[in-house]
Amino acid sequence: MLRYGLIGLGSMGRHHARNIRALDGVELVGVADPFGDKFGVAGDLPVFEDFRALIDLDLDAAVVAVPTAQHAQVAIALAEAGINTLVEKPLASTLDEGEAMVEAFESRNLVGAVGYVERCSPALMELRKRIQEGQLGKIYQIVTHRQSPFPARIADVGVVKDLATHDIDLTAWVAGSAYDTLFAQTASQAGRDYEDLVSVSGKLENGVIVNHLVNWLSPFKERTTTVLGENGALVAETVMSDLTFHENGQALLEWDHLSSFRGVSEGASIKYAIQKREPLAVEHENFRNAILGTGTDHVTMREALKTMKVIQTILDSAGSGVALQLND
Template identity: 35%
Template sequence: MLKVGVIGAGAMGKNHIRIYSEMPDVELVGISDIDKDLVEALAQQYGTKAFTDYRKMLAEGLDAVSIVVPTKMHRQVAIEAIEAGAHVLVEKPIADTVENAEAIIKAAEENDRLVMVGHIERFNPAVIKLKEMISEGLLGKVVSISTTRVGPYNPRIRDVGVILDIGVHDIDIISYLYGTHVNQVYAVAGADIHSFEDHATIHMRLDHEYSGLVEVNWLTPHKVRKLTAVGVGGVAYLDYIDQTVELHDSGWIRKAKIDPKEPLKNELEYFIDCINSGKQPEPSGEDGKHALKVSLAAISSYKDAKLIEIKE
């Protein structure tokens, strides 16, 4: 029975708590949040302990912890959890700076702990299916992937702009589907309703050959989450929300058979399996660092109006 805890009981943290509480062979030892009333109510609801100081929860000897706190706190909380002996799942982005991401990765290596980054869309059944289709050659060589992730602004997002909040999802997914890294990025963005950027178009070159395009905003009054992958043998249309993939080629329009499932449940089950089996999780800390590096480069690009080279 793995002993797990959740640090941060906001909107996403509540989902981590719910899913862990339902998992067999997992004991939800505690929940930590600075909001005393909230964390006590959740602890009572899920039959576990409440902590307003996450360090006291870490002293319970946890095997694993989900870190669902503001991005600027990721380094501090993750390293303390790792040094307390826990494997960690850090919500995306892995950290607020590349240096802080590297510090988390180093701490995990030095303490022989696993670190996984919560890029949840990798566990969306539609993305899993599209990755299989690409690997099987159903699209031929893929040369262009574009995404649209737009919708109304969520007032709880205050510490980062739209690129780090939601654009990082598709930056990671495009790199994942190609199986290679971004080496150049150019972005056009602006801030019209937010203190950080609230709309952006991000152009990426991967492995000096492939194209990636990410469109994000907090301005569109309805939510859209879609991806198009163009190959020399066909084009695939993916809907993250509906969890569907359609393949169009010269002869057919085919809809993939997909069994819908909550992506976060897939993600947390995979995280626990990695701990039990000892295998390295994906997305790894290095994967998370690359997505962060590209996101930060996109922010620099739009601010300085120039192309940014991504160095490994």
């Protein structure tokens, strides 16, 4: 039985607690949060103010759901104590902190994982599988929309580090290719210290064109990923985890007005019936399996560091007003 500790009992921490308790082969033995247990998830466990008290509980693993600015301090202390760790995204506040975290875990052969839960979305996992099987043929473009009202829980980062980081990670993962060039524009329209809107366009190393529209200003919630290829398009909607295939039309065009059209035409649309498990439960299974040596589906800290570098390039491009190449 793996002994787990949980650090941070806020909006995400309460869901981590529920999933840890539901996970086979795992026991939650301690929790910590300097602000207490406002959601009442500790049960009969004591709530420590200082996370270091958990280290004395002989932990095998810990889950870190504290503000981004505290990720490096907490995670490195856990690594030094020999504790495998899953930290919420993004990896850290700065690239230097991220580098230090990667070194701390890799040098000790510990599992250092990052909670990019979108990779565990049933719709996106099915989308990626179908792309790998060749359903779309050659991939042309990947477009993501991630829009919603402002979440009151976010105080220490802008929309790029909090939300767009999901799109950067999942796009590279789905396409199987790193980012090459990008151009970004940001705005702060609501008077906050950080940006609340970003538009990104770019290209991956394999030639796929990408576009990301992300904001905290929309009066609706949208989470879509569209992958366009030579055989049609797959659209994943991850709020309800639906996946739809829009195929290129095969019927001959007999209408004079359309007969000179030189692109594709509309074909059949298929909404797939897929098994829908809670993504966070899958994320925890992947982390546990990595600790046990029975799986490699977790997002590593090194992968998350690559995503951080793309995120920083987005902010740099927005600040300079020019397109940037990732390897410059």
